[in-house]
Amino acid sequence: MARKKEYNEGVVLEKAMNLFWRNGYETTSMKMLEKEMGINKFSIYSSFGSKRGLFLESVVNYKKKINSIFEELKNSNNGIEDIKDYFYNSIKICKLTGNQKGCLVTNTYNEFSEKEDDQIKELINSYMNNLKELFIEKLKQDSSKDELTVLKQANYLFLAKNGLAAASRVNNEREIEDYIEMTFKNL
Amino acid sequence: MARKKEYNEGVVLEKAMNLFWRNGYETTSMKMLEKEMGINKFSIYSSFGSKRGLFLESVVNYKKKINSIFEELKNSNNGIEDIKDYFYNSIKICKLTGNQKGCLVTNTYNEFSEKEDDQIKELINSYMNNLKELFIEKLKQDSSKDELTVLKQANYLFLAKNGLAAASRVNNEREIEDYIEMTFKNL
């Protein structure tokens, strides 16, 4: 009955996500978003409600993007080898977007750790917890490991992912690969 | 010839540093700084010039604080064991301040990675580079390692420090120790 949107919400959301990814939530202003998304404030607010709403949808969009490699980790059955593949796939995601900004989930976890925003924290924590649980599950497939070893190694790999997120900011593929290989060397 | 300062610059700088450490640069406002430091804007500006100036001095102050463990790493002669001690000492620093905000240098590196502020970046990078160089030096003390292995392991440990910074945000000493032990297990 009326005028058509001149932009595609999926397309502009992707652009917003990349900007938030690069700069974090606080540093990214509405003005920057207008410029990057190529639409003006009114359109942003009518489509996403608020800056925070746009950020939330950006994080959800990011989670969808990495969901494929998460599913792969979940559905494969090669134990620890799956986790290693997951590490390699994680860095591919960053390369894909052309960003060198680590992991949006990790970045957001860091930026919001001291803030009071349960909804965003829950969004992040659910991903983190699922990942750690999956690591435990994979490690358990090796029946030679006792329970304590499994927990220690899962904890280790979980924290090693943070090192990986940092590594993926630097454009040196060889160093990243070395890091992954070293991490899995003696598990 | 005139009135005395009612505050000690070292004391208020320490408070500012802790606030920046907890919240990052952008999120910390002058109002928050006034409250935390217990002095008003005028005093902050007369002592530190600007918000950015205060932040710079906070980072320098932080570097001084961790300098002792850095010197220890430098002056000891137990090779890889020194690096491990350095890891353990790093997490003690966080415990000491009562903060669970990882490493201010790492946090700042992350927050400023996309910004154009060469002075702050240089301050961070010099520390990062010195640390990596020192890791290489320590690893070289083991003459059984060839050069390539040394570089790979230094790279690995350097990135593992990022995982440690993330770990130190979580108040679980056992998990942190497990992580460190796993990291050094088979080097």
Added chain:
DNA sequence: TTAGTAACTAACCGATAGTTTAGTTATATA
């Protein structure tokens, strides 16, 4: 063709950001 409606532009909102300044108070020295 036209009336209704949603998408658009652009100016505006109050709040707050970092920063400065005018005016006041306290103190060290002469």
Added chain:
DNA sequence: TATATAACTAAACTATCGGTTAGTTACTAA
């Protein structure tokens, strides 16, 4: 004790923040 000077308070500054709204434009469906 008087005075010079620096530390203080508090209000104002400009710019920008996230968010809103009045008015215009374009398109769909009747």
